[in-house]
Amino acid sequence: MNYILRTTNLLKKYKDKEVITDVNMSIKKGEIYGFLGPNGAGKTTIMKMMLNLIKPNSGEIEIFGEKLNNHKSYETLKRIGSIIEYPVFYDKLTGRENLELHCEYMGYYDKNAIDEAIRIVNLTKIDNKAVKDFSLGMKQRLGIARAIITKPELLILDEPINGLDPIGIKEIRDILKMLNKEYDITILISSHILGEVEQIADTIGIINNGKLIEEVSMESIRENNTEYIEIITKDCIRATYILENDLHISNFKVIDNTLIRIYDLELSQKDISKTLILNEVEIEAINRKNNTLEDHFLNILNGGKSNV
Numbered sequence: 061m062n063y064i065l066r067t068t069n070l071l072k073k074y075k076d077k078e079v080i081t082d083v084n085m086s087i088k089k090g091e092i093y094g095f096l097g098p099n100g101a102g103k104t105t106i107m108k109m110m111l112n113l114i115k116p117n118s119g120e121i122e123i124f125g126e127k128l129n130n131h132k133s134y135e136t137l138k139r140i141g142s143i144i145e146y147p148v149f150y151d152k153l154t155g156r157e158n159l160e161l162h163c164e165y166m167g168y169y170d171k172n173a174i175d176e177a178i179r180i181v182n183l184t185k186i187d188n189k190a191v192k193d194f195s196l197g198m199k200q201r202l203g204i205a206r207a208i209i210t211k212p213e214l215l216i217l218d219e220p221i222n223g224l225d226p227i228g229i230k231e232i233r234d235i236l237k238m239l240n241k242e243y244d245i246t247i248l249i250s251s252h253i254l255g256e257v258e259q260i261a262d263t264i265g266i267i268n269n270g271k272l273i274e275e276v277s278m279e280s281i282r283e284n285n286t287e288y289i290e291i292i293t294k295d296c297i298r299a300t301y302i303l304e305n306d307l308h309i310s311n312f313k314v315i316d317n318t319l320i321r322i323y324d325l326e327l328s329q330k331d332i333s334k335t336l337i338l339n340e341v342e343i344e345a346i347n348r349k350n351n352t353l354e355d356h357f358l359n360i361l362n363g364g365k366s367n368v
Contacts, residue, residue, distance in 0.1 A: 063111065063122075064214055064246045070119035072270075080116070080270045087248055092240050094261030094278075095250040096357055102270040103250040104145065107218050110248075111142055117266055124215070141212035141245075141288060143220055147203025155186035155194070155202050159209060168210045177205040181235055182239070193252040195312070197228035208245070216238065216248045221256060229253065231323055233260055258353035266360050274360050281356050289322040289329050291336075292345040296320060299341045307335055318344075 065087040072080035080102050085181045087093045088327065096201075100143050108114045110121055112133045121128040123136050149158045159174045178186070181201040186194075195303065199221055203311035207215060217236075221229045238262055239245045251257050257264070258278070266274045293299050296317055303322070333346050 062089045064088060064124060065248070066102035066122045067106070067110075068120045068122070070106065070109065070121065072102075072109065072114070074119045078270060080109075082271075083267070083272045085265055085275065087246065088131065089246055090240075090244060091262040092247045092249065093263045093265060094170070094257035095187070095248060095249075095259065095265050095267070096254065097267035098361070099252075101114050101267045103267060104218050105270075106322070107142075107144055107216055107248070107250065108265070110142065110216060111140065112137065113144070117184070122292070123163065133241055139212055140214045140216060141207030141210065142218075143200075143203045144214040144216075144218045144220075147206065149191045149197060149199070149202065153188055154189055155183060155191055155198075155205075157167055158191060158202065159206055162206050163209060164208055173209050174213070180239070181205045187279060196302055197224055197231070199266060200224060200228070200232060202236070204232070208239060208243075210244060211243075215245050215247045217247065221251060222251060229256060233301050235269070236334055245300040254354040254357055255352070266357060268361055274355055286323065286351045287325060287333060288349055288351075289325065290345075290347050290349050291320045291322070291332075291343060292318055293320070293336075293343050295341050299336055302336055302339045302341060303332075306339065307332065327362065 063084070063086050066085055067085045069085040071078065082105060095103050099261060105114070109116050110123070111155065112128060115145055123141060126136065128136060139359050147320065150161065153161070156174060159177065163173065176217065176327065183198065183201050183205060191202070204220065207217070221232050224232065228297055233256055236247055236249065240368050241246055249257070261278050262279070266271055296314060299320060300312070300314060303312055309322060309324050309327065312322040314320055329346060331350055333343055336343055
């Protein structure tokens with residue numbers, strides 16, 4: 061297996077408190093790796109260690125087949141593009157001037173690189189516009205342009221779609237998919253928007269309380285999806301009685317006071333809804349669904365075991 065980045069027994073402490081514990085991640089060359097976890101789980105801390113911005117107390121980070129260390133890290137980091145938290149710019153300069161400055165301190169002098177990066181992220185009319193006048197979406201795209209301008213092999217993005225509207229999120233999603241497929245850039249992306257990660261990721265890593273609790277392919281999650289019928293009703297108690305005694309369904313789960321999921325699919329959705337209605341159970345919605353990445357994620361965080 062050709063891995064572009066691996067961590068081994070990664071540990072980080074602040075004031076004798078472990079914030080990252082024994083993390084072993086493996087990111088394959090050419091994939092999009094979705095890094096998921098609640099706020100404060102440790103995603104940003106791990107990404108900063110990968111970029112040598114902070115040092116682990118113990119453990120190893122291997123990138124491009126070589127161990128990350130203080131003496132040669134600059135050669136490794138030249139091959140990586142990144143956004144950690146929000147991208148920061150010189151606000152009074154234009155977008156192009158910011159990119160020119162970045163190329164200067166990176167020692168990268170390809171004259172066409174700036175125009176190409178701007179084209180890739182679909183930024184227009186920025187030559188005479190100060191960054192302070194950019195929208196949040198434009199700043200995120202400019203951050204990605206800056207991250208890819210040196211043709212990196214690995215892109216590390218910490219919450220790149222945080223705060224964007226649905227149109228901005230789709231734009232960033234399409235850009236990342238294109239960079240991965242057309243430019244063969246391996247991408248590590250953290251996000252709270254699980255539905256977006258589900259659409260682009262090849263592998264998922266789930267972290268909680270500083271520990272990597274699962275690393276699994278999206279293909280495995282999809283193959284093991286559970287199909288079910290979901291019912292939303294205010295009369296949950298009566299609905300469960302009808303399911304058990306009239307329809308003889310036992311394989312169902314009451315999620316909360318208004319939500320029931322039926323995993324026994326021998327009866328059709330139409331038959332179930334008809335029986336409930338005839339027994340005066342008011343149904344607000346009934347739909348056939350599959351488990352999503354969000355379902356899988358929440359199940360793992362709540363102590364459930366993966367089936368993959």
